Amino acid sequence: MTNTIDSGALQMRASQLIDLALKAGATQADAVVVRGRSRSVSVRLGKVEATESSESDDFSLRVFVDRRVASVSANPGFDLKVLAERAVAMAKASPEDPFASLADPDRLARSYPDLELFDPTDVLTEALTQAALAAEEAALAVPGVTNSSGAGTSAGMGGLVLVTSAGFSGSYMGTRFGRSVSAIAGDGTKMERDYDFDSRLYFADLKDASEIGRTAGEKAVARIGARQMPTQKNVTVVFDPRMARGFAGHIAGAINGASVARKTSFLRDMMDKPILKAGIHVTDDPLVVRGSSSRPFDGEGISGEKLSMIEDGVLRHWFLSTSTARELGLQTNGRGVRGGPAVNPGSTNFAIEPGTVSRADLIRSIGTGFYVTELIGQGVNMITGEYSRGASGFWIENGELAFPVSEVTIASNLKQMFMALTLADDIDRKYGVAAPTLAIEGMTLAGT
Template sequence: MTQTPESLCQALIDAARKAGADAADAMAAEGSSLSIEVRQGALEHAERSEGIDLGLRVFIGQRQATVSASDTRAETIEAMAERAVAMAKEAPEDPYAGLAAAEQLATDWDLDALELFDPAEEPAPAMLQADALAAEAAGLAIEGVTQVQSAAAGYGSHAVHLAATNGFSGGYKRSSRSISCTAIAGTGTGMERDYDGDSRTFQSDLRSAADIGQQAGERAIARLNARRPKTGSYPVLFDERVSSSLIGHLLAAVNGGSIARGSSWLKDAMGEQILPDTLSVLEDPYRPRMAGSRPFDGEGLPTQRRAIIKDGILTGWTLDLASARKLGLSSTGNAARGIGSVPSPSQWNIALTQGHQSREQLLADMGTGLLVTSMIGSTINPNTGDYSRGAAGFWVENGEIAYPVNECTIAGNLRDMLRSIVPANDARSHLSRVVPSLLVEGMTLAGN
């Protein structure tokens, strides 16, 4: 009989009960991936992987333990359960650990509406190679591009199932299709590189390989002859390519795990104004064809649409069961987990309110300052929100791009930065984080 993720989860649950677990949940993920990379017009690397991974979490009272394996034999499943129970008996008690109550569980969902899996036939390796070659050729066709460091195309599909002794059982399948290209311009110490790529659930939504390669080449050319900017206090415009990182720092600060530990610069900010009153941060796990969409979370609870920030005001934390219990609240259906890890809070699809101006109009408004298109490194103080990152991009004078810049650092405090952000209207709606370019006034810039 063919072993499905669902049947494997049930076998794990049965083995856990037999081994003496008071309660248990199990995950099984079955998937395959294919990636093709080319270089100088020829195949550079091809990789295919297939496999099934199993994860089991057991409870002995308020003690828990997690084990994982990639072997589906019956004797392995039995050994996993015995080992997990033995580990749980030696683990410290956790008053907040435990499965969801039956009345909390998701019981009805519409996978067809989510469109998480592309029913089209898996692309052949030759098709992926053709896409990678087309991206490379388009990058090399840009005058000034000296080489394409890498051009790749890939496909992946996987099925995941979750089951528990509280009665929950559910699963779904996902697919992904991607193309990427990294181009290098210039020579010697003057070389610069940049990147473009696209990843979608459905092949039909994917941007063309030629467009991706061309964009990578043009971006690399634009970075040639970069200088270090002047040190001082200037407005900074975070390009749409990197602006989601700012909202990412905000999302990390409202994560229930950080709040429960008291290690967040927003731990006492519930009900306070965090963003301008025209902006909201919305979470929607039901957007079709999105990698961040899901009908239930990693503990079997229904996911939900919610406003994390509404009209600038912080309205709620992101909670799984454990962090919610510790804070005396209810889970928001945001538990994420890996095969071999316990659940932890995570956001799904996020969207920040877009503005009414284009990026070019914000550039004109900022006058003199920095347009950031890439960042490296990160020093974020989780308790104070102090922010410092290496940056590269373009110097702006009189509202127009003057020249490329690199080797600089931008710094500020996230509370101050977020309260003053001005959004453009250029967010890409197909991303899991829909965040436009963001203008921040008066950041400290360290350059020359």
């Protein structure tokens, strides 16, 4: 993986593709190149299991013939003229889409900031291998750990080159480095598994491999002797930050404009109404310097800005791209995400803003409840809000984590859960979705 980036040639090729599409009869067009470079190593029990390396520059052309739209994709080396003519022919044969078009020219970014998303550090395969081995070795050294599910390390870069017939041309690149390990503790039918990982834009910011391994091992050992609990109602469930990020993802999904337009969100009729407890704020900010999901412009060439998606518990914004916004009678807020040739709205650096109490004080205030460290299954219905997932973690007694729990199910409805949130102050913003430890009152726990 080279640490030299030159997007100029890709922008020139994309511009040529746009010109050919317009000559072939398109009224509008945009071309995007998604660039990727990656290298990864996985090990298990001291031996390298796999070493992988990949490079790609994937071109996509989207053309509009009035309100008819079509998209084609290709790898480098394709014939520009043939691809452009094929796309226009497909568009002419497509049904009309009343909401399809490029972003309005006056919304396009004329300049955009350097968000420091790229780390030029070139991590060689040997260094990735040594880090993976060190992480696994540290996990196996924890007393009580009996096996390993493996460790992995990775280094990669990716980015976007975008050119539109409306006059936008831009590119950006970002890097990503990762380390992970999964440890097994106990023997026979009493084995338990847990993991730890870290992912950063800058290599120097990664947690030490041995620390990741040790944490994974300690987490696995702590789960030995897990019990089932009797079925009970009105349980206060506390979500560990790892699980709280997933819960935040449910909020992000429910306020995605595409889901609202399709009527597949249980919050589709809740704009400007309370959906969380008063005092809770949820933000989304694409312009965080060195932010995990930052981007200087979106997949349509629009620079977004920080938004208070939910303000004092009240829903204020949907995530919107141009076509989704038009379908809803609104204006895009720069949240368009390229997925191949398609553009759909999505979040950037999304965060449930923290509360004012410490994690320890939050747990202490609960007295008795269930602290969740792992969720199983996909039992979330985003149309109705019904929530039911397998879970494991620790039982809370007298305000302390008392003993491990497994093979239970927690259930409620997301509307009710959103209104029953209490937040700790321990948010970690290094991931694209961030949330502190959070407690939800009134859930049902199904066990023995």
